[in-house]
Amino acid sequence: MKPIIIQKGWAKVRIYECPLRRGDEEYMTYIISWYIGKKRMRRGMASLRLAKKEANTIAEQLADGSATTAEITQKELQHYRKCENLLNGVPLMRAVKYFIEHNPKEIKAPRFNDLIDEFLENRKTTPGFISKKLKIMRDHLNRYGSKYNWPINLIGPKHIEEYIEELPLSRLNRLKHRESIFAFLKYARQRGYLTV
Numbered sequence: 508m509k510p511i512i513i514q515k516g517w518a519k520v521r522i523y524e525c526p527l528r529r530g531d532e533e534y535m536t537y538i539i540s541w542y543i544g545k546k547r548m549r550r551g552m553a554s555l556r557l558a559k560k561e562a563n564t565i566a567e568q569l570a571d572g573s574a575t576t577a578e579i580t581q582k583e584l585q586h587y588r589k590c591e592n593l594l595n596g597v598p599l600m601r602a603v604k605y606f607i608e609h610n611p612k613e614i615k616a617p618r619f620n621d622l623i624d625e626f627l628e629n630r631k632t633t634p635g636f637i638s639k640k641l642k643i644m645r646d647h648l649n650r651y652g653s654k655y656n657w658p659i660n661l662i663g664p665k666h667i668e669e670y671i672e673e674l675p676l677s678r679l680n681r682l683k684h685r686e687s688i689f690a691f692l693k694y695a696r697q698r699g700y701l702t703v
Contacts, residue, residue, distance in 0.1 A: 510540075513562040517620045517656050518569035520562040522555070541565055616658035617700060623648045626694045647687035659700050662692070 510521040520541040527534045537558035539550045552558035594602050627645055630636055651670065655662065671685045695701045 511559070511562075513559065513566050515563070515566035516570040517653060518566045520566045520569070522558045522562055524555075525551075539565065541569065543569070616660040618656050618658055619662060620649075620652040620656045622659060622691070622695060622700065623652060626691050629694060630690075643683070644687045644690070647684045648691055651684070651688055659695050664689075667692075 510523050513520045513522065518541075520539060523538045523540060525536050525538050527536050537552045537555055539552060539558055539562050541548050541562075550561065552561060590599060623645065626648075627641055630641060630644065631638075651667075655666075655670070667685070667688055671681050671688075674681050674684060676684070692701065
């Protein structure tokens with residue numbers, strides 16, 4: 508059986524049906540599976556109704572950022588420390604509020620994931636475009652968007668190049684990812700979402 512996918516915004520939670528055998532009797536259990544960062548999380552439920560209810564709750568928590576683990580990666584910690592040093596003692600929340608207050612256009616910009624479907628629909632109408640490539644582009648964009656669903660105007664070439672270099676893929680596959688993301692940004696620029 509294919510998994511049931513519960514999605515809220517960018518967040519996806521899957522439910523798998525798994526038979527369990529105890530003696531001569533077989534029971535059905537439902538495994539909820541999701542990711543927080545790179546860590547796979549799982550939880551078992553006795554009924555599909557309970558599993559769907561729990562999956563909805565988890566998806567909502569993932570989408571609004573309230574689902575976390577106690578772990579923080581070394582890279583995330585280094586990034587946080589750099590921000591602290593740059594602020595020279597100013598509390599991070601105060602700096603964020605100041606930024607939002609003084610940069611309303613950047614805050615109102617659509618997020619990366621919000622434009623993926625629009626971009627791919629546009630690509631379908633491009634003469635000579637192959638539908639197989641559409642699926643590949645969707646995979647590339649979803650992979651990037653699952654990690655960096657930022658406002659579109661905060662994403663720049665330097666950041667993308669760093670992301671591409673970190674991908675654990677062959678050079679050719681990294682180039683294909685790069686091509687998909689830059690085609691997406693070109694579309695965003697043509698539509699007026701990006702000014703640079």
